[in-house]
Amino acid sequence: MNNNMKLNLKLKIWRQSSAKSVGSFVDYKVSVSPDASFLEMLDEINNELEKNNQDPIVFESDCREGICGTCGLVINGEPHGPLRKVATCQLHMRNFKDGQTIWVEPFRAKAFPVIKDLAVDRSAFDKIIQAGGYISVNTGGVPDANSIPIAKDIASEAFDSAACIGCGACVAACKNSSAMLFVSAKVTQFALLPQGQPERQQRVEAMVAKMDEFGFGSCSNTYACEAECPKGISVRNIARLNHEYLSAKVKSTNVEV
Amino acid sequence: MSWFWQSVNSSVGKKIVMAFTGILLVVYLVIHLAGNLTLYGGEKAFDSYAGVLEVIKPLIRIIEVLLALVFIFHIFNGIRVWWGNKKAKPIDYAVNAKSKNSTLFSRTMIHTGVIVLIFLVLHLVTIWYPYNAGGGEVNLYKIVSGRFADPIYAWFYIVAMALLGFHLNHGFQSAFQTLGWNHKKYFSLIQTIGTIYATLTAIGFASLPIYFLYFHGR
Numbered sequence: 214m215n216n217n218m219k220l221n222l223k224l225k226i227w228r229q230s231s232a233k234s235v236g237s238f239v240d241y242k243v244s245v246s247p248d249a250s251f252l253e254m255l256d257e258i259n260n261e262l263e264k265n266n267q268d269p270i271v272f273e274s275d276c277r278e279g280i281c282g283t284c285g286l287v288i289n290g291e292p293h294g295p296l297r298k299v300a301t302c303q304l305h306m307r308n309f310k311d312g313q314t315i316w317v318e319p320f321r322a323k324a325f326p327v328i329k330d331l332a333v334d335r336s337a338f339d340k341i342i343q344a345g346g347y348i349s350v351n352t353g354g355v356p357d358a359n360s361i362p363i364a365k366d367i368a369s370e371a372f373d374s375a376a377c378i379g380c381g382a383c384v385a386a387c388k389n390s391s392a393m394l395f396v397s398a399k400v401t402q403f404a405l406l407p408q409g410q411p412e413r414q415q416r417v418e419a420m421v422a423k424m425d426e427f428g429f430g431s432c433s434n435t436y437a438c439e440a441e442c443p444k445g446i447s448v449r450n451i452a453r454l455n456h457e458y459l460s461a462k463v464k465s466t467n468v469e470v
Numbered sequence: 471m472s473w474f475w476q477s478v479n480s481s482v483g484k485k486i487v488m489a490f491t492g493i494l495l496v497v498y499l500v501i502h503l504a505g506n507l508t509l510y511g512g513e514k515a516f517d518s519y520a521g522v523l524e525v526i527k528p529l530i531r532i533i534e535v536l537l538a539l540v541f542i543f544h545i546f547n548g549i550r551v552w553w554g555n556k557k558a559k560p561i562d563y564a565v566n567a568k569s570k571n572s573t574l575f576s577r578t579m580i581h582t583g584v585i586v587l588i589f590l591v592l593h594l595v596t597i598w599y600p601y602n603a604g605g606g607e608v609n610l611y612k613i614v615s616g617r618f619a620d621p622i623y624a625w626f627y628i629v630a631m632a633l634l635g636f637h638l639n640h641g642f643q644s645a646f647q648t649l650g651w652n653h654k655k656y657f658s659l660i661q662t663i664g665t666i667y668a669t670l671t672a673i674g675f676a677s678l679p680i681y682f683l684y685f686h687g688r
Contacts (some may be wrong), residue, residue, distance in 0.1 A: 225564075238564065287563055289565050289567060290563050290565040290566050290567030290568070290570075291567045291570060291571065295570075316563075316564055316565040318563055318564060318565070321559060321561050321562065321563060322558065322559055323557065323558050323559065323560050324558070386571060387559075388555070388559065388568065388572075388577060389555035389558055389559065390555075390558040390559040391481070391555070391558070393481070393482075421480055421481065421482055422480070424481065425480055425481050428557070428558055429481065429558055430481070430554060430555035430557075430558030430559065431481040431482075431484050431485050431551050431554060431555055432481070432485060432648075433485075433551070433555065433576065433579060433644070434576060434640070434643075434644040434647050434648065435568075435571075435572035435573070435576040435577055436571075436572060436576070437568065437571040437572040440570070440571035440572070441571055448647065448652070449652045449653075449654065449657075451647065451652075452647050452648075452649075452650045452651065452652030453650060453652075454482065455482055455485065455486065455647075455648055455649065455650045456649070456650025456651075457650075458480075458482045458483075459482075459486060459649075459650065462473070462477040462483075467473070468472070468473045469473070
């Protein structure tokens, strides 16, 4: 490609050598193709750094097609950058202007401590899922398909909630670092379907308790999570979570927690 | 009952307490405003309203105690939620893009809330206390019209009411969301009603000091 078509950008990237060390922003100047994805641009910087025997920038990615939820950077103050409903890996450099300064920061939350540079520890999400984000299926013969009737609109709604890829952008976007969009999507996808009914009450109680244990904040309905979610998960899920929680607490026979 | 307190103290529970007490306060403000608006009817109309309150004094006292509890829960719990939320995000971003994904009203609930709290204390000290504990025959109309004729008092009142409007604008729809009443069909209507309610409440209360300051008796 003609060099003139490349974008010249100034990057301010958060570098932090370990969880306990103090981090700071480091300036990088890049000349990048507008067709490159944001992560490909970071790959190019890392190639250069490695050539010069310098420590490459640590960031996470896996599928690079927006479905795994591994990547996630805060770009100019927005998780997954300025585009709506895309993950960082689907954000291309053509969305930036030549000469622009771009700030790249890790997700910020007490429950998501920085491991190194731009990588944060999101294992709290795994622990929340382990607390109740599943259905118990007994082994045996394969049940007939469509033996349990589910209305199309209910199935679609559950599917919309299940579209959550667990990237954690909701926590990163929230001024309170609340994980309620994530937890509510997981609670909703099961609460709507017949398969989720047996564990419905204990699920919401256990998942909220686990979420609180990690020190995620309370939702204050700013709806920043929905705006930044790469999958467009609706805050109506949070309303459902609140309702599920209230009703479980009133009805369940669980007096332990 | 330990499960009860555990539930109330959970992240979801604290929000439900905010929503529930908030809705009670929303209802209370309507009643309070309706009473205040009798000031436009002149001293006689306002006195007869105050007279009705005198007649049902024992009931008023019970309501006052309940109201105080609701206020205390709402304020104490609100500050607790804010403090817990601050701790959940110990480091903020160097570049802030909050205006791109949320409204100013939703992000400033603690600030508008605290100013309304300061107003509430001042309000109780300057109007409620002299009337209820001033001793002897006290005329509520004289107290209120006297306060509103003071420009500093009146303007603080006006500003506090504007911020109360901001607080209510977010709080109204937020309460519905927190209690789980967010329906695809009706939620935008709830948000519109909330904005209308907040605007009318703020204008209704703030219009009284403006009236006494600039129009009454001229």
